[in-house]
Amino acid sequence: MRALARKGKSAVGRLYRGYNRRKARTAPPPSTRRIRILLLHAHGMGGTIRTVFNLASYLADRHEVEIVSVLREAEQPFFPIDPRVKFRFLDDRLEPSRDPVRAMLSKLPSRLIPKEESAYHRFTLWTDLKLARFIRSVDGGVLMATRPGLNLAVAQLAPPGVITIGQEHVALATQPEPVQELIKWRYRRLDALVTLTKADLNDYRETLAKQPRKLVRIPNAVPPMSGEVSKLDAKVAVAVGRMTRIKGFHRLISAWETVAQAHPDWTLRIFGAGPQEENLARQIAEAGLEGKVELPGPTTDIGAELEKASIYVMSSRHEGFPMTILEAMAKGLAIVSFNSPHGPKEMIKNGVDGLLVKPRTNANLAAAIIRVIEDEQLRRDLGAGALETARKYDLPVIGQKWDKLLADLLARREARYRKQTAAKQPAEPATT
Structure with a gap:
């Protein structure tokens, strides 16, 4: 039975790789015009959410930006949102549903996110389905993820014509060993991995069996805030x-x-x-x-x-x-x-x-x-x-680092696309 299961898994893997190769041949030219950013819960109040909103606002000056939230569990966002940034929710848990399939799958644990991931309890088989469908539906542009579970899913499922970026907001050393093992092998499929600190950058360089095409450090930027500088006289x-x-x-x-x-x-x-x-x-x-x-x-x-x-x-x-x-x-x-x-x-x-x-x-x-x-x-x-x-850490200073990263990734993809396109062209007939 185990041998049969392994053969079945191997066959599925071959079919998946073959499908990706066919999709790569028909993929549109690479582009950074559209940027989609995956978040766990865009209406929450964590630091990652605030930094993603800040980055999305900067990128919206030159790109079409959409934040894709796996969950919606609050009516309104905790942080202010730039009106130029679009939003999408994959699993709207505030919306009543009579769909029996959704009800059943929402009670079953996730199979896509590793159990040791700190937010594993927030995912279900229903979120797996919605997340996988979304990632596979992306038809080009840039797809950025913002936590280990989402980075791993993007690395595994993103179509070949998509520029993929993983963002890490928590140090590699704090991740559970099973998650680190998945990171070690799967992150190499990303076009880029962005860390916040030099120490974490060094940890990834030492840990990854094969690095992504780009491994860089880009710290967070200072978000806009109300009020003035403190007078330092309050006790x-x-x-x-x-x-x-x-x-x-x-x-x-x-x-x-x-x-x-x-x-x-x-x-x-x-x-x-x-x-x-x-x-x-x-x-x-x-x-x-x-x-x-x-x-x-x-x-x-x-x-x-x-x-x-x-x-x-x-x-x-x-x-x-x-x-x-x-x-x-x-x-x-x-x-x-x-x-x-x-x-x-x-x-x-x-x-x-x-x-x-x-x-x-x-x-x-x-x-x-x-x-x-x-x-x-x-x-x-x-x-x-x-x-x-x-x-x-002013936003224009940090934003320029993102501009450079996107330009570098696009140039790499364009070079590969031209090479692939040239290979498809029929050879010119010989002249006598």
């Missing part, structure tokens, strides 16, 4: 993020017990929501920090909240390339962050535009915050350094 520290264990807010609250004893007139505000919210509220109450640590919930106007603060604190165990640090830098806040091996370590120059603290050391985090509170000149120097660093 407020801010943290922002989804309330999960990985964000380390429980460590930050523990550290703030020490800060509050030394400076009871300072307030910590942690913006966000998530599964750890109740636990964090309980921790605040048990530590007697009511009024000193606030959980205001998520905010759609992060610029206004940063403007009203003087210090930004990053307490995550690890980060890819945290947008919130960029946003805080652009507002001129003094940054205090755990020295995570990828994002913060590359973004912050210790003592110049922020302070880096040994990871998972609550006492050191508290000491660094107190140091910034008590040394106003240091606070202002760090804020000035942060403003200078943020300019390197």
Whole structure:
């Protein structure tokens, strides 16, 4: 039976490869005019969503851009949307359906997304069907994916005439081993893989058995924000993020017990929501920090909240390339962050535009915050350094890197297309 199953699988693979070869012969000329970006949930509130919206807005100046969201679970987007960017939802879970096939497949687990992928529980056999149909229907242009599961699906299923780009927002080292193994072999089919940090770029170079045609680092850009630069005179520290264990807010609250004893007139505000919210509220109450640590919930106007603060604190165990640090830098806040091996370590120059603290050391985090509170000149120097660093991540600066990548990929594809087209031409008859 196993031998028969292997033969069947091999036959399907041969049919699929043959179909792709036939499709390649009739594929339209390569183009970057249309760009489609795959997201898990465009109406969510994560950092990846914010950065994708930012990039889509920039690309819409010269391209037709569509964001394709696998899920729709909220009526309205959390972040503002550029009206030039089109949207499509593959599995609209707000829309009632009497389709028995959809109802049945929606109860079955995904077979397309690896079980170890962190968002696996959000996918079903129905989303597999909708996602696979969409990817196979793309008839040209650029298809970009934004997380491992989607990158793997695009690498596996995208038609040969499509320029494919994988974006990684989380460090390779944090991915489960089975996902890394799939990445190692399947990412080579992508036209390009884009990482956010130099450290992650090096990790991919060492890990991939065969690299994509282009492996590059393009960091996120500072998104547009309301308000002005902080005056650094408010006795407020801010943290922002989804309330999960990985964000380390429980460590930050523990550290703030020490800060509050030394400076009871300072307030910590942690913006966000998530599964750890109740636990964090309980921790605040048990530590007697009511009024000193606030959980205001998520905010759609992060610029206004940063403007009203003087210090930004990053307490995550690890980060890819945290947008919130960029946003805080652009507002001129003094940054205090755990020295995570990828994002913060590359973004912050210790003592110049922020302070880096040994990871998972609550006492050191508290000491660094107190140091910034008590040394106003240091606070202002760090804020000035942060403003200078943020300019390197202005949207026009980062956007030019995307322009270059797209131009390079198009040139490569055009060269291959001309070669293939020339090979199809009948030979000219010999003249006597």
